[in-house]
Amino acid sequence: MNALRIGIAGLGTVGVSTVQVIEQHKELLAKRAGRPIKIVAVSARSRTLDRGIDISSYRWCDDSAEMADADDIDLVIELIGGSDGIAKVLAEKALAAGKHIVTANKALIAHHGTALAEIAEKSGAAIYCEAAVAGGIPILKALREGLAGNQISRVYGILNGTCNYILTEMRDTGRTFDDVLLEAQKLGYAEADPTFDVDGIDTAHKLAILSAISFGTKVDFEGIYVEGIREIAPIDIEFAEELGFGIKLLGIASKNGDEIEQRVHACMVPIDAPINHVEGSFNAVVADGDFVVSVLHEGRGAGGGPTASAVIADVIDIARGHRVPLFGIPATELEAVPTRGMNHHKGAYYVRFNVVDESGVLADIARALTDHKVSMESVLQRSRDPNQIVPVVMTLHETEEAAMRRAVDQISKIGAVVEPPVVIRIEEF
């Protein structure tokens, strides 16, 4: 059978590993795909940079977009990154020309996934992005195919290894967020600009994709409520443990009637919950389905090898002629479902205030909660020396987010309350 001819755009961490898998497993992949898989052309910014691999037998494209028009390329692997710019141009042009696209680019799919899937369906090309969500974990295939018999009611996970690493280190060493982030940057675990990771944006990109596949809805990145982990202090991790919880940055999407809820924020999860045992830079995704009940997938969410592993799985599917729409159902049938605003979210909460320990403060706090019909489950206070600043921690019974916010605002205005409060949502899994 004819070889599947590939162009690889982007030869960074993932691009180089992808070349290595294709060359090192040439025979294995040919058997699995039923035909040879052959790299024809490559592209990156610098032609001369030593990447530790031999690219001399591949054609060099100065402009990646050339691959979209090349007659000798059947499939373009896009490993450049970015939601717009060259990655988008290349994907659009290649798909319109009937060439298949495999990408690891979550930002591209989170922002333009529905439109790209529509272009692909018109031209008959395939687009897959297994590597875009949770790196080496084959979660998109699992949701689209392995769990295809289920109505998915909720999908959630640890989708950013950098955040999970930072939170794990903070818990194990008692160090602050800033301290651990700095060290992670020095060790190369975190980007020089960590914004996308620690502010939850990267997790939200991945959640947007998971959510569209799980619920058959149009990708709605803008509808996601996003918070990061900068506000988490070591003392919150200590209190969490005292209360029987661990702290994780989760992306959570659920379907409630005609609405979906999509949110990314730090969560307190029961210490015994399987997701709490996902440590360090590992990722995990849990899908709740009506017949399967619950499935957890765990593994490496980033790094050249694991990500290339997912890229190659998509390439083999395409080589075999196996076609499934990017989001499980045709893009034209994806529903535009309203996202439930965070104010309507219902859940339990952990709230920490730093207060000057003077008489009457707890009574004032209790009054604010009563005023907004919010009910307290427990309260913890560390020290009772008069006039010292002490943390007061409350857990609140399930309530609507808007009511919790109003109560917390009122409490923040009490004279003895210094510093803005820290609020962490409690999840029961």
Ligand SMILES: NC(=O)c1ccc[n+]([C@@H]2O[C@H](COP(=O)([O-])OP(=O)(O)OC[C@H]3O[C@@H](n4cnc5c(N)ncnc54)[C@H](OP(=O)(O)O)[C@@H]3O)[C@@H](O)[C@H]2O)c1
């Ligand atoms: N790294 C991971 O662990 C991981 C995990 C999951 C998904 N991803 C996704 O995979 C994609 C690639 O990530 P990466 O970590 O491999 O990135 P990277 O190491 O920064 O590599 C990016 C590559 O794109 C090339 N490039 C940049 N601008 C270009 C342009 N205008 N035209 C042609 N080539 C251009 C760069 O060329 P030069 O080398 O010449 O500068 C480089 O080879 C991203 O979408 C990322 O989100 C990465």
